[in-house]
Amino acid sequence: MSESSIAIDQKYGVKFLDRTSDNIEVVxxxxxxxxxxxxxxxxxKDTQFDVLxxxxxxxxxxxxxxxxxxxxxxxxxxxxxxxxxTKNCPDVPSLTGVYSAADWHERETxxxxxxxxxxxxxxxxxxLPNDWKGxxxxxDYVNDDxxxxxxxx
Amino acid sequence: xxIILTAVDVVYNWARSNSLWPLTFATSCCGIEMISTSAxxxxxxxxxxxxFRASPRQSDLMITAGTITHKMAPAMLQLYEQMxxxxxxxxxxxxxxxxxxxxxxxxxxxxxxxxIIPVDVYLPGCPPRxxxxxxxxxxxxxxxxxxxxxxxxxxxxxxxxxVTYSDDRSCxxxxxxxxxxxxxxxVQKTGYDKxxxxxxx
Numbered sequence: 001m002s003e004s005s006i007a008i009d010q011k012y013g014v015k016f017l018d019r020t021s022d023n024i025e026v027v028x029x030x031x032x033x034x035x036x037x038x039x040x041x042x043x044x045k046d047t048q049f050d051v052l053x054x055x056x057x058x059x060x061x062x063x064x065x066x067x068x069x070x071x072x073x074x075x076x077x078x079x080x081x082x083x084x085x086t087k088n089c090p091d092v093p094s095l096t097g098v099y100s101a102a103d104w105h106e107r108e109t110x111x112x113x114x115x116x117x118x119x120x121x122x123x124x125x126x127x128l129p130n131d132w133k134g135x136x137x138x139x140d141y142v143n144d145d146x147x148x149x150x151x152x153x
Numbered sequence: 154x155x156i157i158l159t160a161v162d163v164v165y166n167w168a169r170s171n172s173l174w175p176l177t178f179a180t181s182c183c184g185i186e187m188i189s190t191s192a193x194x195x196x197x198x199x200x201x202x203x204x205f206r207a208s209p210r211q212s213d214l215m216i217t218a219g220t221i222t223h224k225m226a227p228a229m230l231q232l233y234e235q236m237x238x239x240x241x242x243x244x245x246x247x248x249x250x251x252x253x254x255x256x257x258x259x260x261x262x263x264x265x266x267x268x269i270i271p272v273d274v275y276l277p278g279c280p281p282r283x284x285x286x287x288x289x290x291x292x293x294x295x296x297x298x299x300x301x302x303x304x305x306x307x308x309x310x311x312x313x314x315x316v317t318y319s320d321d322r323s324c325x326x327x328x329x330x331x332x333x334x335x336x337x338x339x340v341q342k343t344g345y346d347k348x349x350x351x352x353x354x
Contacts, residue, residue, distance in 0.1 A: 128261065129224050129325035136260045143260045148223065150316050150329040151264055153256070 006047060006079065012037045017082065026080040034083055035093050041070065041079070042098060048074045052095065055105035057113035059139045064090050064115055085115070094120040112137040162301045169213065169239070170297035173202040173290065176212040178232065180219030183246040183280040187218045190283040200290050209235040214293070215270075216286070220248040220255065221263045226327050230314065233270045239305060241297070243289050244272045247279045254279070269327070271312030 006025065008014045012033050018026040029037050041049045049070035058065040068081040083092055094117040095102040106117040107126035114135035117123060124130065133145050179187055191197045191205060206212040209232045221229055233240070244266050247253030252264035266272060273296060276289040300308075316327040 127224070131323055131325050132223075141260070145326075147319075147324070147326055147328050150268055150327070151223075153264065 006041075008037070008047075009040065012040065020080070024078040024080055026082060028082050028084065031083050031085055031092055034081075035095065035098065038068075038070075038081070038095055038098050048072050049077075049079055050074070052099035052101050052105075055095075055102055055109055057109045057115050057137070059113065059137065063087060064113065066092050066109065066115060068095070090115045091118055092116070093118050096121060111135070114138060159301070165302075166298045166300070170294040171201040173200075173214045173241075173294070174204045174206050174212045175202055175214040175216050176209055176232065176236065177205045177207050178215055178217060178229075180217075180221060180225055181248070183218035183249075186280045186283055186286065187216055187245065190286045195283040195287065197287065197290070200287065200294070202290055209233075210237065212236055213239060214241045214243065216243045216245050217249045217266050217270075218245045218280075220246075220253070221266055221269070222261045223263065223326050224261070226263050226269055226316070227318065227325065229266070230269055230316065230318075230327065241273045241293055242266070242270055243274045243276055243286075243293060245276045245278075245286060245289070246281060247277055250275050250277050267312075268315055270314055271309060 006027075008027070013030050014037060015028040016025070017028050020026065038049075041047045049072045051071040051073060052068060053071055054067070054069040056067050058067060064085050064087060066083045066085065068083075070079045070081065071077070072079075085092060090113075092115060094106055096106065096117075097119075103121070104126055106120055107122070107124065109115050110117060110120075110123060111125040111127050112135055125132065128136070134141050134143070136143070179185075189195060191203060197203050202214065209215075213236065215233060215236065217229065233242070244250050248255060248262065249266045252259070252262055255262035256264050263269065274289045274293045276285060278285055281289075313330075313333060315330050315333050317330045319326075319328050
């Protein structure tokens with residue numbers, strides 16, 4: 001089956017990408033349509049994805065991916081959303097207005113990948129010290145902070 | 154004078170070595186083994202160390218049970234400095250001894266607490282069994298019973314903290330201590346070029 005079984009309106013411009021081995025659909029969403037699409041998926045009575053249980057980032061060759069995992073407690077159904085953004089301008093709208101669970105997940109993704117979540121209420125680092133230099137899970141990250149020279153091997 | 158001091162040392166050492174008050178300090182899975190050691194089946198109370206204190210000002214033994222990250226390091230140094238003398242440290246677990254499995258390439262983990270505070274007993278294991286922690290405490294007690302106050306001062310002078318706080322309040326990591334030259338003894342990485350191109354696959 002190469003088509004999505006979830007009826008998402010054509011106006012959102014959602015593109016069906018893949019289906020995982022445990023039959024979870026993966027769809028690609030445009031960054032500027034993300035909040036509208038997710039609000040639709042949460043509110044529409046045929047989908048009702050009422051849980052956001054993961055936000056993560058992937059550093060691909062030439063782009064970043066932000067991956068959202070949604071779950072519907074009504075239909076017991078999973079959905080994976082992918083947003084592909086450029087490395088020069090890693091901006092994505094925040095989902096904290098739709099799911100409050102997105103708050104810390106987005107802070108962690110910002111912390112480790114440097115992806116900026118626009119309109120986030122508290123866009124600070126979550127795990128690392130506030131004055132840390134760089135974003136460690138990027139492929140081109142090198143830890144050369146002079147202040148931490150005492151910890152060299 | 155020396156004879157009197159030695160006699161005082163014997164009584165003093167006997168008293169404090171049989172009544173160690175550890176600090177409740179556990180940052181990861183070694184803490185579970187530490188809790189297990191203090192619970193009924195292993196019973197750390199047999200060696201006089203059952204009074205786990207929640208305040209560093211009332212404790213004289215720090216069991217650093219778990220991984221220390223750069224974010225945790227200033228808090229740990231502050232806790233150590235808040236403990237009254239004489240104070241002792243057991244580095245519990247592989248992460249505290251050398252950095253453990255994070256030693257090779259981690260960006261955030263301190264490679265051994267002995268880079269921050271003086272360590273008396275190293276206890277390897279991932280995590281060590283409760284019996285191993287009891288053994289470490291017995292070894293520490295033996296050490297305490299055979300040392301004198303003057304020797305302890307020399308030991309602390311030789312193992313001063315190699316790091317220092319920043320004057321800048323916005324700096325949240327520990328800085329190298331400019332007064333001490335740090336000699337790194339770890340395994341050197343060979344064939345690693347910092348400027349080499351990283352392939353994005």
